Amino acid sequence: MHNHIFEQYTRNDKSSLIPLLQEVQAIYGYLPEDALKDVADYVGLPLSRVYGVATFYNQFRLSALGENVIRVCRGTACHVKNSANLLFALENTLNIKAGETTKDKKFTIELVNCIGACSIAPVITVNDEYYGRITTKDIPSIIKKYAAKPAKGVQPANVTEEVA
């Protein structure tokens, strides 16, 4: 699925590592292990070095995103407004840590340094929707809303069964 991306890059050119990783991520939404091996092989670097680069930059992910991405703002204004507690509440409710995805692939929690909506701090976003001036008490209802809703572009389970 990713073999065509190599066409525009020269083999063994170490400087094409980051653009190649970006292209892989554009295809899958994350960097699958096999693709990382292929990239390492193509640019002529050890896998350990490629893995190091992929884990160094925040823009790269090594696991697939969940259907719903919750971003928690940890900027200064939100921090003052206790966004740490929101994060703990989310982590406890979903039983994952920031940066991880739930087992049912429904939710991913990510940290953001500043969302740019300080006037309604503390802020979290779920997909493209903003939730401002919230407290930990609001977390369960927000999660419930998305847990029930099928994500965009994904068929509800009963429909796929009929097709099969």
Next chain:
Amino acid sequence: MVELSINKIKVKAEDNMTILDAAKSVGISIPTLCHIKDLIPSGACRICSVEVEGFRNLVPACAYPVSEGMTVETNSARVRRARKTIVELLVENHPQDCLICVRNKNCELQNLAERYSLREHRFHGETKDHAVDISSPSLERDPAKCILCGRCVRVCNEVQKIGAIDFANRGFQSNVTTPYNKGINVSDCILCGQCILVCPTAALRERSAMKEVSSALESRNKYTIAQIAPAVRATLGEEYNLPLGTDVTGKLVTGLRRLGFKKVFDTNFAADLTIWEEANELIQRISNNEPLPMFTSCCPGWVKFIEHNYPDLLQYVSSCKSPHEMEGAIAKTYYAKKLGISPKDVFVVSVMPCTVKKFEASRPELNEHKLQDVDAVLTTRELVRFFEVAGIDFADLNDSEFDNPLGESTGAAAIFGTSGGVMEAALRNAYHTLTGEHLENMELNAIRGLEGVKETTIKIGELDVNVAVVNGIGNIRQILDDLRSGNSKYHFIEVMACPGGCINGGGQPIHQKTDKVVQRMRALYEIDKKMVKRRSYENESIKTLYKEYFVEPGSHVSHEVLHTHFHSRKS
């Protein structure tokens, strides 16, 4: 040449020399952590900071070149304070379990803490917490003890050109690890242990076999046999402050007997035997027009490398087991039978300069009727710890002789421990087999020394034999690539994974003395020179062994006991 002043001392230095080297030339010691001699400086740790007049910030001496009229201060209050703070920060994020640490009293971080008189804990905070990687039979990685100097990463990448480990993550989470943090045994690591030799702390260390060996020595049912690799005798003395390159063979035998080993054999015996088998294999390949070149198979790190990276070329590797595996195999077949004891009760311990030998000993194909040829491998360093526990004053021991028949050896075997030695020994033998004459100039200087790739041509009868000697696994790729594309002119190639050969193996004493490799090499060539018999075919015990058991080199029995096969590990 430029002239500068360091601590008000006038120093003449060559252009492009670093401040560090210029200071060293006048007896001023600047501490280093991330610095590795002969590699491009990384300047990561800042412990070598010095003050240079006219510069606002401190300058890393390991990375900064000297210039005309420069005024350097290496011991100002500002420099001392900066260095002390660096050490304090490193120490506070370090387990500080020195008392029970394998590198206690041989740790660069500990030395720096002492040198800068750390007497209180000034910083308190979160410390890193990582699991120890014990996935491999050879190496352990303890990232909690890592100070991120990056020396292991650089040796693995730039010298050995393997790249099994690298920095991952960032900030407080930074650590040196394998891809996906999966454990060293599933990485491309060849377990050579060069990273251990440069690690300033115990973040990288060998997987100890001391428990297994202790219990075998205590067990009444076990017939314990020790064997000593050629390279160990030239280095172990260093742990007792004997001069570099002191030959301690006789003391080693005495020491091992005192530890309770029933028999102390010499891996050199099997090295001679390897030569009989390997030279025979080479002659067979040449006369049967089989694919050439033939590669040696003594170095398990090299074998693991080709299994990982060039499995399509495995047919070129000699099928001989490595010497200590042969010795173990003979101990459990011929020798056990001779003594009338069950091979099950024989416990063979190899004292090796090497960490990969531990992995090799665990390879399932190296066995006699499901009994591993070698039961445990101790590194040079581990044997020293055994002597310590047992209260053996090594330096004061008398010399003793090896037990026979697996203890007799020639000078050809002694030089196995240094790069070029196996080749030299094999050529001495092949020459005799093919021409019936002794090789006159048997000291082949063209394939001695530190060069990464050495080559020569030797005329044997009508045949011009092209040989190459490679040491440091980073130098082999070009030769393998040429072979793949059909451009190899060689008949026989010796490969040792460690730079310099086994004398610089991953299991050897750890210190950063500069001429250690040269001195250890010299010691082995001295042993060879002093020997009356310097050619493997003159070994009487081996002649007897063939008469009584193996019939001839390459026979059916010898294939069963002394040869093996290798397989692809490409993922």
